Amino acid sequence: MPRETAFIGRTDQLALLGRRLEQVRGGQACTVLIGGEAGIGKSRLVSTFAGVARAAGAHVLAGACEEYFGDPMPYGPLLEVLEAFGREYGTARARELGGPAYERLTAFFDLGGDPIGSPQQVILAVRKMLDAIGADAPTVLILEDLHWADPSTLDIVRHLGQAGPGDRRLLVLASYRSTELDRGDPLWQLLANSGFLRRVERLELPPLNRRELRELLSAGRRGPVDHDLAERCFEWSDGIPFYAEQLMAAGALENPEDVRLPADTRSVVLARLGVLSEDALKVLRVAAVAGRAMSRRLLREVGEFPPDVLRAAVQECFDRQMLVAGPGEDVYRFRHALLREAVYQTTVRDIQVDLHLAMARALAADSSLCLSEGSAAAELASHWYHAGSRPEALASAVQAGEVAVRQLAFPSAEVQFSRALAVWRQVEDPQRRAGLSHVDLLVRAADAARWSGHVDRAVARIEEAVAEAPAEAGLRERLGSYLWEAGRGVDAQAAYRRAVELLDGRPTSAVKARSLCGLALGRLQAGRYAEGANLAQAALTMALAAGAVPEQGRALNISGLALGLLGDPEGEVRLRRAVEIARAADHLEDLFRAYGNLGLILEHAGRLQEAAAVTREGLRTARQLDLAHTRQGALLAGNTSAALVLLGEWDEAEEIITEVSLDRPVLESLYPRLTLAEIKVARGEFDEARELLDAIESVEYGRDPRFLGPLHAVRAELALWERDARVVEEVAAGVRAVRAGENTLELLRLCALGMRSAADRQAVRDGDELARLARRARGEPSSTEVGQLLLLCRAERQRIRGTDRPSLWRAVADGWEALDRPYPAAYARWRQAVAAGDRDEAREPLREAYRAAGRLRAEPLRAAVDRSARRLRVDLTERPAAAPLPYDLTQAEFDTLGFRYEGLDPGAIAAKRKVSKRTVETQLRRAYAKLEVHSAAEAITKARREGLFG
Helix, strand or coil, X not given: CCCCCCCCCCHHHHHHHHHHHHHHHCCECEEEEEEECCCCCHHHHHHHHHHHHHHCCCEEEEEECCCCCCCCCCCHHHHHHXXXXXXXXXXXXXXXXXXXXXXXXXXXXXXXXXXXXXXXXXXXXXXXXXXXXXXXXXXXXXXXXXXXXXXXXXXXXXXXXXXXXXXXXXXXXXEEECCCCCCCCHHHHHHCCHHHHHHCEEEECCCCCHHHHHHHHHCCCCCCCCHHHHHHXXXXXXXXXXXHHHHHXXXXXXXXXXXXXXXXXXHHHHHHHHHCCHHHHHHHHHHHHHCCEEEHHHHHHHHCCCHHHHHHHHHHHHHCCCEECCCCCCEEEECCHHHHHHHHHCCCHHHHHHHHHHHXXXXXXXXXXXXXXXHHHHHHHHHHHHHCCHHHHHHHHHHHHHHHHHCCCHHHHHHHHHHXXXXXXXXXXXXXXXXXXXXXXXHHHHHHHHHCCCHHHHHHHHHHHHHHCCCCHHHHHHHHHHHHHCCCHHHHHHHHHHHHHHHCCCCCCHHHHHHHHHHHHHHHHCCCHHHHHHHHHHHHHHHHHHCCHHHHHHHHHHHHHHHHHCCCCHHHHHHHHHHHHHHHHCCHHHHHHHHHHHHHHHHHCCCHHHHHHHHHHHXXXXXXXXXXXXXXXXXXXXXXXXXXXXXXXXXXXXXXXXXXXXCCCHHHCHHHHHHHXXXXXXXXXXXXXXHHHHHHHXXXXXXXXXXXXXXXXXXHXXXXXXXXXXXXXXXXXXXXXXXXXXXXXXHHHHHHHHHHHHHHXXXXXXXXXXXXXXXXXCCCCCCHHHHHHHHHHHHHHHHHCCCCCHHHHXXXXXXXXXXXXXXXHHHHHHHHHHHHCCHHHHHHHHHHHHHHHHHHCCHHHHHHHHHHHHHHCCCCCCCCCCCCCHHHCCHHHHHHHHHHHCCXXXXXXXXXXXCCHHHHHHHHHHHHHHHCCCCXXXXXXXXXXXXXXX
């Protein structure tokens, strides 16, 4: 049996049918007509609802109309209903439920049975049978494919739909193809009956949107479908599930330049053409050569139809909904891309060439015949190319590609430049025709491929250019940039070094500044931040000397990242300036990099909300430009999701990663996959985490401590929750990978995780060694999170020795909360409760930890808290929520503000609350922001005026 289509995107319609069933259960009959084109998912909706209705205790009777080629059999679906009902319930039970009317109807269909005298008697018997069945339970009558129904069946539908709804537990559900009706069809006439329409409800199924189609295509697959492939499938299928699955199953869309329709799909599509006149078919052939859409004037110009013939033929195509147009539009479109392709592929090649040539000449003579002013170059280029006129095809493809780049339509630009390259060697004096060299054309094609999300193709194109001009340093620099985007860091560094070598002894230049930036980025990825900062500063000096403003922005970008990672506030200043320069220069590459790097150093500084806001802004810009699925967009998505994970916004982080990154090659999506693995481990979805980590394991990922540290940390936490001894070797491997660099944060994170494992194992020697390492890291560049991690290491050290105190763990938890880090805060609350050992003292921290773990769906932590609560005999049942505090203050902020109101300074408050002074200052700063004041004096005045503290 064929695989049933996944149920995607019809939840609203399913819910509506569920409401109608409840209405019927209360004794009010309903009729719902479900319309939509072939393959849209009507049968899937109906069958899913049938299962829901049966599970709810309803009787479901179903039959389908059959396509006929002569006189249809009267009451065909009714016969199927009766037979299916008898099979499902057995003869005796069916007779009991359906009563005498059921027996009379079955006899009516038996050969030699008792005939029913008139159609009215059949209708009356059907109604009585359904009423009898409805007396036992709500009844659903399903009639599919009503567009093929015989007049007698339609009479039954009409009668049931118009009959009074009171005291009848019947839901009639009928489906039909709304796009295949004309004025002569009996169903069209029934639907035009106002009396009938007033009593029934019509439900038109729309096509799936992009997100729903991706979900459909990913159903049953390991991981999401490739973004470009999903986009092509959406364009070709128009969101119709049947067509989408047929195209994907046949692999018809793998080559975007050569889409070959599956035979079954083409037969289904072409079957619709059998009802058309010859003139209408000719119109469709001309329109198919023009493309998915064409201007009305071009059709008249090229088709050479007599005016009256053209009008009648076009009207026929519109009546059959094969061509469509918006109100007042002068553009005709095929309703479906598949219909256009089927017509085009069945048009003789000679006719195709003649029509393409005629259209090219017409458009060259009068560009107003194009669809729009912006499409003129692309239309003309396409027709010259498909007509085989190579000189014209070369020149027009280059022009169309350049227009597409200006419009940021990079996939279209890539197609045009690729076509130009394909015909280059078939044209005499191609450089004169194209207006640029072959190397320049390769560079344009490479950049278009890169911004289309095809970094591998960009690398291949630029490598061709390098082979033709090996001494051109600018090409080497571009190669380095594309190799870096492809995840090939070692090769990228080699390309940058070669560019610098080629420029040695030459005057200061923008290319050398860019190449030095590339080398600086390599140092940063190796964790050598000071070296990277020095190289980036040299690049900035060179860019300033050369007067190269975009390169100044790039150097500020890289040097800002280096300084930020070293804890220097100047880093943020430089990165914000880099954003301004890139935006002013409309330099997308540098703009996206600057957004990502700014977010990274804000995260590094513990300013997570700001980090997420910055990277969200960058990702929003990428989406607006339809560039979210490029390598740069994926990097922004990775940075955004990393900040969101720390903030506990795991669902949003996973959604972003799945949407933007997982359909990219593993080498280009290492960081987002690692971030997703971190979420999966914390949520206890260990198999999915292992799958992600195994995929990462298969590629070369360089020496970046910002990747290697979290990689080993995630592996270690997975082993820790599974009580696997490999946690020790993972922590050790992570420490080896990061300790030679300058990334204090990653080192301390690993130390804390290793000490947690040592405490669980009571491994004093391991814990002491990690504690010494953490103390040495204390002298390195500091941040708020560094101090917090040192406090966590101290608490774990005491736990190793069995001397940990609840007050220390409370300080750890408060500190994480002040940094907006709910997951480690929940862990610390759990440890606070365990250290307390006393049920009364442990109750509140256990409940806080349990609530936080529940919100995050952090199942391993939630289960651990639950076990501790049972051991301490603490009831974790939720109590009624406390009344909200004024100005949305948290309890900690309200308490701290209260002490300030009483006259205590931050140091005294810290001592009173047993937290750090920095935590108190953070809480006060947030409280002031919520009160919209700027100082303690203003806050106290406002609190007194509004009576916040009595």
